[in-house]
Amino acid sequence: MNLELGRKKIKWVEKYMKVVNYLRDMYINEKPFNGVKVAMSIHLEAKTAYLATILKQLGADVAITGSNPLTTQPEVAEALKEYGIHVYAEKTLDEDIYWKNMDKVLEFNPNIIIDDGADLGIRLIEKFPEKIENLWGICEETTTGVKRYKALYNDGKLSVPLIAINDSYMKYLFDNRYGTGQSTWDGIIRSTNITVTGKNVVVGGYGWCGRGIAMRAKGLGANVIITEIDPIKANEAIMDGFRVMKMNEACKIGDIFVTATGDIDIITEKQFLNMKDGVILANSGHFDVEVKVADLEKIKVEKKEVRPGVEEYVLPNGKSVFLLGKGRLVNLTNADGHPIEIMDLSFALQLEGAKYIMENYKNMDISIKPIPYDIDKKVASIKLKTIGIEIDTLSEDQKNYLNSWK
Template identity: 70%
Template sequence: MAKVESGRRKIEWVKNHMNVLNYLKELYKDEQPFKDVNVAISIHLEAKTAYLGIVLHELGANVSITGSNPLSTQDDVVEALKEYGLNVHAQRTLDQDIYWKNIEKILESNPNIILDDGADLGITLMNKYPEKVKNLWGICEETTTGVKRYKSLYRQNKLPVPVILINDSYMKYLFDNRYGTGQSTWDGIIRSTNLSVAGKTVVVAGYGWCGKGVAMRAKGLGANVIVTEVDPIKAIEAIMDGFSVMKMNDAARYGDFFVTVTGDINVITKEHFLKMKDGAVLSNAGHFDVEVKVKDLEEIALSKREVREGVEEYILPNGKKVYLLGKGRLVNLVNADGHPVEIMDLSFSLQLEGAKYIKENHEHMKINVEPVPYEIDQKIARIKLDTIGVTIDELTQEQKDYLNDWK
């Protein structure tokens, strides 16, 4: 019961701070737009995701929910969520068999709509349960890694249903990817290590929206920031934002903290580990545990031990120590609570609106991968402004005519 009470308190806390989602719940409560709709969710299962599931359930959906990463599930939230009438199968574990069995359990619900984070749920349905595709109307995808996978399926003409790219929608990537990842990544690092960031050198691998957020927060904490990139345009952007830019091979010798946010494999490997300072801290904020090549670290290390919760010390052949956080998985979720509540309020409001759009339009939607319609982005933005008491100007008809005139 203690675990249930702990999870319940977490859910109650986020409920009190997710004002946009609460607005939408009140707006649609009489309409019950998801009545008898089977919604399957695979998103990092902590309190904010739980509350999204509860809201969908209260709006009529039959909700089945699991996690989207082996170590990002919070077991107390899972136990509490079962009391809300949702079909829950999730567990914090490194056992891949348990993780995939939970995914498959969720798919037994024959989903009409999938809310995905990383594409594991949707792709498993397509690969292992093709007979269930006929029940599926569409998918909303939360994150960059899932977008990459669904776009690949689309290019190969293997995508059977439309996918709404929540990640590529303005009200997601401008805030979730930048301010959410920026704050929560450092939350995970600082909680784990209790070390100062000020005066240290931080190496950020990748300068997309997530990398921008991580670098910006590091700078705000007083760090010297080095960015590594493969995209020349993003590299110039990082330079003009005031950061040093160099190859990882060169940056390896300077970093006190390393954060990977690229979505690709083998960003930090053996050659880099061996050049690092004694005491360098390694972390990853990309969806999968493939950016810091842990296999290389395991192979070359003379010894390994856990020195703090979520912190593993590796002693290298040169006698230096490096520290890996969260086993190379998402540091902001494995070693902390993920993005701030108000940030996920925006992203999960987009998920709800995206699901509603699929429900109302699936019979006419073409198979495609694209963001939510711009009107939905604007709707969520206006609701957010309203909930914080901010009003903005509107164009007069004369101004609209001027902007639309070619003269």
């Protein structure tokens, strides 16, 4: 394991996370998290590691694990231990190891959980209900995680307040769209070394992540096709200049497929068998359920790794398809995740969200809400300040005009 590489990665991130650094400098003297136990389940790479170090600097006792079996970077996890953080994370496909690491973090009796995909919070609620009394609240990072927590809430099983970081403006407008757009193509291009220009790229889903993936594919010169189940989003995709069709039709003409829906079975056996030879399959959704790998395994004649992170499946019809990152998040399994400056915004929200829970949990309802809008604006204003941009403000006359009915 290259420990020095892990150290360098964390140090590199520090230079570009200017909003998080600004908040650190604001709070460093008061150390607001003194005595607070923060548990993190997150894709453990340099940017997330750096957030953990900031929480530690602000007084928190931090325990961290990975939120996906294949997205932990071992050299970063090892380097993070040098900061006095409890690290229980491995890059592994062994589900037992993955959950044992989750349990080690929960044995920590956290006051606040910073979650990515909802595994940690749901694990605590289901397996360690006696620890709920120590938990003040949860900050959830992702679309998938918020969806799962909403289902938990609707079943009457959510027992602490939850801040849906994903539903906050400074997260989904930037992280989901620009972050996913760039990092997804980073993972695909690094893995394959092929051109994108001129190819038919099929994007499953036109939410904020799908929008970003499609936008970047268009910028790379691809012919972009969208598949959707929402008529409103389908219309939006058309007006953004993309073709829209069913996956059963798109599968016949696509060269590269990228799923970003948060649902299961987006591409299945029937579609695999109708694909062209040499198709590339990638997933940017949180779990490995969108490209149905079980169907590939069932129908394959042969399977082999042909490049790091690229597996060839030879199908009964003699054609091959290439699966990236075992169908897991291609931007993290086959690359380094979202750009640093994008995650700077999301992690500023996580930092502020954790602080908000710490200061207000006694008066918070058990509910799922985005971060308060004034915090969203605070992060946006700090971002502009760190890049030297000033914007106009309303005069009193303008404010009065906007608030008047006359």
